[in-house]
Amino acid sequence: MTTTTIDMERVVAFAQQVGAMLTGGATAAMMVVGDRLGLYAALADGAPATPGQLAGATGTSERYVREWLAQQAAVGFVRFDPESGTFRLPSEHAAVLASDESPASMIGAAPLISGLHRRTDELLDAFRTGEGIPWSAQDPATFESVERFFGVGYRTNLVPEWIPALSGVHEKLTAGARVVDVGCGRGVPVILMAAAYPASEFVGYDVHPASVETARRRAADAGVSERVRFEIGHCHGYRDQDVDVITFFDAFHDLGDPVGAGLHARQALAEDGTLVLVEPMAGDDLATTLATAPMAAINFAASTFLCTPNSLSQPVGLALGSQAGEARLRKVLEEAGYQGIRKASTSDFHMVIEAKP
Numbered sequence: 189m190t191t192t193t194i195d196m197e198r199v200v201a202f203a204q205q206v207g208a209m210l211t212g213g214a215t216a217a218m219m220v221v222g223d224r225l226g227l228y229a230a231l232a233d234g235a236p237a238t239p240g241q242l243a244g245a246t247g248t249s250e251r252y253v254r255e256w257l258a259q260q261a262a263v264g265f266v267r268f269d270p271e272s273g274t275f276r277l278p279s280e281h282a283a284v285l286a287s288d289e290s291p292a293s294m295i296g297a298a299p300l301i302s303g304l305h306r307r308t309d310e311l312l313d314a315f316r317t318g319e320g321i322p323w324s325a326q327d328p329a330t331f332e333s334v335e336r337f338f339g340v341g342y343r344t345n346l347v348p349e350w351i352p353a354l355s356g357v358h359e360k361l362t363a364g365a366r367v368v369d370v371g372c373g374r375g376v377p378v379i380l381m382a383a384a385y386p387a388s389e390f391v392g393y394d395v396h397p398a399s400v401e402t403a404r405r406r407a408a409d410a411g412v413s414e415r416v417r418f419e420i421g422h423c424h425g426y427r428d429q430d431v432d433v434i435t436f437f438d439a440f441h442d443l444g445d446p447v448g449a450g451l452h453a454r455q456a457l458a459e460d461g462t463l464v465l466v467e468p469m470a471g472d473d474l475a476t477t478l479a480t481a482p483m484a485a486i487n488f489a490a491s492t493f494l495c496t497p498n499s500l501s502q503p504v505g506l507a508l509g510s511q512a513g514e515a516r517l518r519k520v521l522e523e524a525g526y527q528g529i530r531k532a533s534t535s536d537f538h539m540v541i542e543a544k545p
């Protein structure tokens with residue numbers, strides 16, 4: 189019989205780590221409260237406020253705001269001054285919490301965590317049966333978060349960094365190109381490209397009707413509807429031909445049949461067209477991803493709850509997962525017949541892969 193001795197210091201250290209994770213989960217819910225009620229926005233100027241002043245400025249109840257502020261101080265998001273009884277949001281924290289427009293913003297990711305919790309029972313069933321869960325069955329907070337949080341990265345990188353790093357794509361878009369975006373969701377990257385390249389025309393396809401409807405509204409609000417169409421459409425279903433650029437933003441790994449989607453896109457592309465995949469940053473194997481990808485832990489959670497189930501809900505069900513990595517994606521593209529596959533750019537959270545038909 190073997191006896192195992194337990195290192196109590198390591199038990200305590202690990203328990204503290206788990207405690208921090210639980211605090212993070214609870215804090216994500218508190219972030220949603222601060223976001224929805226405008227509490228962070230009201231503190232964004234950095235001025236100290238008492239709970240009463242913050243409640244007055246946001247039309248909320250002082251007793252609740254006092255408790256929320258205490259939690260936010262406990263977690264280090266706001267600073268508490270015991271002398272004056274005031275709370276202050278440092279400007280560096282406001283850059284992350286108070287608005288989606290800041291390039292450092294992370295507040296849009298908070299509703300995603302609520303969305304995952306609201307679909308835990310469905311995921312338990314999926315684990316037991318092996319069945320998939322389509323994107324459309326996820327909680328609406330998930331769609332909101334994808335639009336808001338991914339939108340931060342797209343605004344920062346897509347037009348200034350990623351497009352210029354692709355071979356000849358900036359030039360084509362400037363001259364006037366035909367672009368198809370597959371798995372367009374609520375349309376953020378398409379609308380950004382349409383605004384930056386007024387000579388080009390764009391079509392976005394997605395199987396999720398509610399996202400397509402929102403994307404159409406967003407295009408109208410941005411004043412680009414004349415050159416942008418959003419349609420309900422499957423990655424194998426669109427009929428466009430001679431397309432200059434086909435993009436998949438955070439969508440390729442979600443597909444049941446990415447090889448088939450790649451083949452379909454290859455047939456739709458012009459001879460000198462370009463396929464562009466924007467995919468979450470990951471290594472080529474789990475050990476590398478765990479050691480290097482900054483968002484691996486949250487990405488694997490999203491992959492377990494969202495990406496893998498969506499893929500398993502569709503024919504083939506290849507289930508690449510959100511952390512597929514460049515080498516795996518390259519293999520899929522090779523199988524679909526692409527050439528000239530290369531990683532054109534990266535950002536903290538994404539890699540951009542281009543390929544030729």
Ligand SMILES: C[S@@+](CC[C@H](N)C(=O)[O-])C[C@H]1O[C@@H](n2cnc3c(N)ncnc32)[C@H](O)[C@@H]1O
Pocket residue numbers: 323324334335338370371372373374375376377393394395396399421422423424436437438439442443444498502
């Ligand atoms: C993570 S979201 C990304 C949305 C958008 N591209 C973005 O980056 O904001 C993945 C999208 O792929 C769509 N999708 C999943 N399977 C699809 C399929 N077979 N054909 C077309 N779209 C699909 C989902 O409905 C969802 O809107």
